[in-house]
Amino acid sequence: MANNLLQSPHASAVPFSRPPTPGVHPLQVGFCGLGSMGYFMARNLATSFKSQLPPLIVYNRTVEKSQKLLAELGASTVKVVNTLDQLVTECDIIFTNLANDAAVTSVYNEFAKALAQSPPTKVKIFVEMSTVGLISASDFRDLDRLLSSYPHTHFVTSPIFGPPPGADKATLVIAMSGDYRSKKEVAFLLVPAVGPQEKAPTLKLIGNGMIMGMNELLAETLTLGEKSGIGQQTVYDLLMRVNSLVAYGHKMVNDLFDGSIGFALDGGIKDANHIRRLSAELNCPMPAVDNAHRSLIGARAMHQAQIVAGTQQWDVLDWSSLIASSRVGAGLNPFDSKKGTGVTRDD
Template sequence: MADKLLQTPAMHARAVPFSRPPTPGVHPLQIGFCGLGAMGYLMARNLANSRKSHSSPLLVYNRTVAKSQKLLAEVGASAVKVADTLDQLATECDVIFTNLANDAVVMSVYDEFAKALAQTPPTKVKIFVDTSTVYPTLAGDLDRLLSSFPHAHFVTSPIFGPPPAADSANLVIAMSGDYRSKKEVAFLLVPAVGRKVIDLGGNVEKAPTLKLIGNGMIMGANELLAETLTFGEKSGIGQQIVYDLIKEIMPAPGLVAYGNKMVNDLFDGSVGFAIDGGIKDSNHIRRLSAEMNCPMPAIDNAHRSMISARAMHQAQMVSATQQWDILDWSAMIASSRVAAGLNAFDSRKGTGVVRED
């Protein structure tokens, strides 16, 4: 990450579409972070490490305290302090980041923030930044909730990239909301957490909309990838040869990464993107596309594949034969494999393919 911190001003200007905010005063900003899941943990760690030279460590909260303690042990007390409650984040921090699993959890956390603000109204600017993937209208609800308190601002800032991109601080960050708040947040996140900010204006619903569009593109591509690799295996060519061809003619990072998972049956969702999250996103995309009268059949197909793969995995869990406790969304290929008469999660078993020289 050291090379990122040494970017030239011109490089940084291309990454952040805002001028630099004013130099902080005598008291540096107190930053908080809520949600230490597969993505949030890595984001919080990188943010904490980037601020080690500041006097205030990152204040973190997670429902499972063990994850907060793990982060504290990894980066040290000079970089991280564990919060006991959500109220502590809301009242003590100037900027509060959230990265949470779904809309219901996001709403419950922000309700807790609102209760804390009602008890202790802010006396200076306080910025709440949600980096989760949510339905766009929820962002509007949160904005209205927080704007009822003096000095409180809300920014939507969903992120693009898998856990390895979060680990290397190489995320792409969409951002919408109050302009001055976005400027402050953008320079906290780049290059500490991500490599680029995409500004979508003042309407807080725009960034979540772009996030769903982007995730839709990824899951649609994954569905085509799954069908193509399965077809390659069933035809006798073999999925590995088809995957090698993809790397030659369409070497997009997403296709290469997810193709590798599919070919090698790397379906552990604890180190990837859990299929429940993919199904949540596909439900959001299908709802939004229906409201806008904009059909997306590729998403319908991907949704069905993920539902089928999850059902097969749940059946394995009932019989205690599952290999992974959490299934990665790349396991959607299981649906194509079963439809073609192949093994769902183990591509080495029962292909029935005879390759002729």
């Protein structure tokens, strides 16, 4: 099913040779899961190869997201299906970006049922791009075995690094692992950083653990600056000169905690739980992530209390809001840094 119609604009950056010359029909690509990340990825896939491939087939549990994408791009670019069976039957390559382990398990079991009812007669590739807790090699071997028990079917894991704005701008980093030929096919749709075999999900968690730990340290440092009277803006100005945590520092300093346009706090808690599980299994303590987890839980508790009282500013919190826990511990307002510290600066 290799296809010379796939001329990626970033082909020179793809770490695989070009797939050999094609069969008769162009690839049919599908996408399952139009959440805060998946919507942008599906949109960019659809538009990048609009003139080269058939309309992208999309499925989402709530059909409103699918209809929104259809309205944005038009029927010449997107086709909406109402069942996972249709997605499996009609597509050659299917990308999935799902919310959690339960969703991945449920969706892939449905995929397996569809494959059993209509065994493929040509190569079919499933590309899983979620951040999930199936972190061991055996977990993914089981999922790979489930799919590859059907003829011509292959499975590739490709967890992604980056927030929704990165998905919007097509600047995500992708760790890809799995069958080599399948990765060659997928590589001309996605320009990945290739991960080690069966370890791409672990690499994703390690990366998120690093960001989470830095966010925790950043939150504590900005809070100390505010409480000391130096001011969080002064600390942030220093930060801009010494390292790259500027984006999250900007959110914290300016109380930009709207999770609907960032990385949602619940997603951070989910990742923290996965990372702590990995840490425990490997006997490798990660106190910064433990502290970040505690801060995320604290921020969510404060936000839920505001929801009950009807005083919340945002329906969903960004994970940078973990600074709320540091602020409260220092006697400051959790989500509004404009409310004074009571400290008089002497400069």
